[in-house]
Amino acid sequence: MVTLKQLAKELNVSISTVSKALNNSEEIGEETVKRVKELAALYNYKPNKVALSLKQNKTKTIGVIIPDILNHFLSKVLFSIEREATKHGYNIITCISNESLEKEKESLQLLANGSVDGFILSVAKETQVKNEIEHFKNTISNGLPIVMFDRVAHDVLCDKVIVDDFEATYHATKRMIGEKRNKIAFFSDIEDLSVGKLRERGYKKALEEIGNQAPLLLHLTNKDDPQKKIKQFFKKNKGIDGVIAADSSSGVIAINTAVNLGLKVPKDISVIGFSSKAVSNHSIPKLTTIRQHAKEIGASATQLLIQRMQNNGDEDVKTKIVKTSLVQTKSVKK
Amino acid sequence: MVTLKQLAKELNVSISTVSKALNNSEEIGEETVKRVKELAALYNYKPNKVALSLKQNKTKTIGVIIPDILNHFLSKVLFSIEREATKHGYNIITCISNESLEKEKESLQLLANGSVDGFILSVAKETQVKNEIEHFKNTISNGLPIVMFDRVAHDVLCDKVIVDDFEATYHATKRMIGEKRNKIAFFSDIEDLSVGKLRERGYKKALEEIGNQAPLLLHLTNKDDPQKKIKQFFKKNKGIDGVIAADSSSGVIAINTAVNLGLKVPKDISVIGFSSKAVSNHSIPKLTTIRQHAKEIGASATQLLIQRMQNNGDEDVKTKIVKTSLVQTKSVKK
C-alpha cells in the first residue's frame, strides 16, 4: 500500500501538503492539487484505515453478535444490517455466539478494545436462560453503545428493536378460532427464548379468552427428530384442527405430517408458522406465515446505533416495535 | 478506554515500563510488574487494537465476502470460518456481495485499505457469468492473499477449497441407474454458477455412459413459483422416476409434489438433493441428501489463509477438494 510519505517524496513536497491536497483543502495551489491527485490515482492510493481510526478515535465499524447464523431470520437481519451499515460507510465485524453466554461475553470483550464503535446484537439463549446482563451493562458504561434486536434483555438500558410476538400469535390463534377450530395446538422449539415465551403467551391468551379450549403444547428440542415427534403428537391428540408454529420448521413439517396422515389442509386442519418465503414452499399447500420483516429490523437497529454514535450517546433510549404481518396461503381457510 | 499513558501517570513510571511490564518483559522488576498488573486489571486495561494494528502493520482481521447469506450452505461455511478464525485470534469482517460484481469489487476495494490482512470469498454469480477476475488479481498483487471456496475463479492463482460437485451428481445419478430408474430428471436453480454447471455435467455424464436416457432438465429461476413449475414439469414429462436436485430446495419440493400427485416415494420415484439436515426434514419421506461438509470447507479455507499470511505469501497455491457424502434416507431405494 502506498502512503502519503511515499507520494510526498516522489512529488518533492511535504506530507501535509499531500494530505491537504487530497482532502481538497483550500490552502493548496491548484497546480499542486492536480499533480498530487494524479499521482495518487496512478498508485491507487487509499488512506490507511487503521491510521485514520487511531487518529480519529473511531473505527467506523460495528460489532454484530448473532446467536445462530443458520437461523434464517437472524441471518436475514444480519444481511440487512450489513446493507444499512455499508450505506452509511460502516463495516461490520461479525461474531457468532452460538447461543453461548461465554462466547457472547468473549466477543463483547474482544471487540471492546477499540475494534468497533458500537454493537448490534441479539441475546444468546444461554444468556436469556441464566438472565445475565452484567456484560452488557459493562460494555455500555465503557462508552460503547448497544442496540438489541429480537431477543432483548429488558433490564438493560439501551435501544431495542423488537417484534410484536405476543400480538402475532394472539391474532393468528384468534383467526383460527374464527375458523371454528376447536383443538388448536402450539408447536415450538424455542420455549426458552424471550420471543418463544411471548409467542406462547399470545396463543394461550387467545385460548383463554374463549374459555373452552385448553392449550395443547408440543415443545421440540434440537435433539428430537421433529417428524417423529410431530407425528406421535398428532396420533396421541386426535382431532387437532389447528397448529400455530413458533419456529421456522415445525409449521411445514406439521402440514406434511397431516397430509401424510390423510388429513386435508385446510379442510381438516389449519397451520400457521413463523417461516420465510423459501421455507413456506416446502409444503403443499404452502404454509401461511407470520413475517417478521427482518429487513426492517436490521435497518432500524443499524440506524438507531449510528444515530446514537453520532450523538455521543446522550439521548433517551428507544424501543422500536416492528409489526409482523400474516401472509396467507391455502394452509388456512379463507 | 484506559491507555498506557494513564496507567504510567498514575503509577509514576514511564509508558514503556508499563508496556514492558504488561508484556512480561524480563527487564522489569518483580515489584513493578506486580503494581502495574494490578492497576491494569483494576481498570480493565486492554491494548488498543487499532494502535497495535498500525504499529505491527497487520490487523489480525480477515475479510469474508459471501454472495448470499440466506443460502444455508454459505452461511454454514461463514459460521465455520468465524469459528476457525476466532480460534486463531482473528476477527472477521463480513461483506455480502448479494451476487453482484459491483458490490464484490467495492467490498474488496473498501477493505484493501489496511482493514484486513487477507480475504476468504466465494465468487458472486454475476462475476462468474461475466467471467471477471481483474479485481481478484489486483487485490492479490497488492499483497492481500485470497482464498476462494466453493465458487471459484479457476484462472486466478490463489488457494482454493472446492467440493467434488461433478463426482457427487455423477455418483448420485449412477446410483439411481442402479435402482433401475429409467427417467431421471435434473432440477436446478443454479445453472449459471460454476458449481451448478459441474453438477449438471456429472448428471449428464452418468446418463451418457448408459446411453439410453436423454437428460431431462428443469431450470428454475428465483422469479418462478417452484411448486408450480415442478408440478407442471411432472405432468408434462410423465413417468419421471428419479430426480437429482442441484439446489437446496427443489429436492424437498420434488418429493412433496410427487406425493401430492399420488406417487409413492421411493417405490415410484427416487429423489436426491443438495440440502441440509434441517431442510431434509421438510418432506415425508425425508430427502436423501448430498452433504457438502460446510464446516470442513470453512475451516480449511481459514487455515489456508492464515498459513499463507504467516508465510508472507511465498508458497505454491493449493487447491483442496472436500469430498461430499451421501446421507441416505427413504427417498431412495435401499
Place this chain on the structure above:
DNA sequence: GTGAAAGCGCTAACAG
C-alpha cells in the same frame, strides 16, 4: 501556498 511538528496508543531499540 507550503511545511514543520505534534499527537492518536503502542512497541522496541537504545541509553543510562
Place this chain on the structure above:
DNA sequence: CTGTTAGCGCTTTCAC
C-alpha cells in the same frame, strides 16, 4: 532495572 526516543500513517495547528 527504568526511561527516552523514534516511528507506524494520518490530520491539523501553527509558522513561515
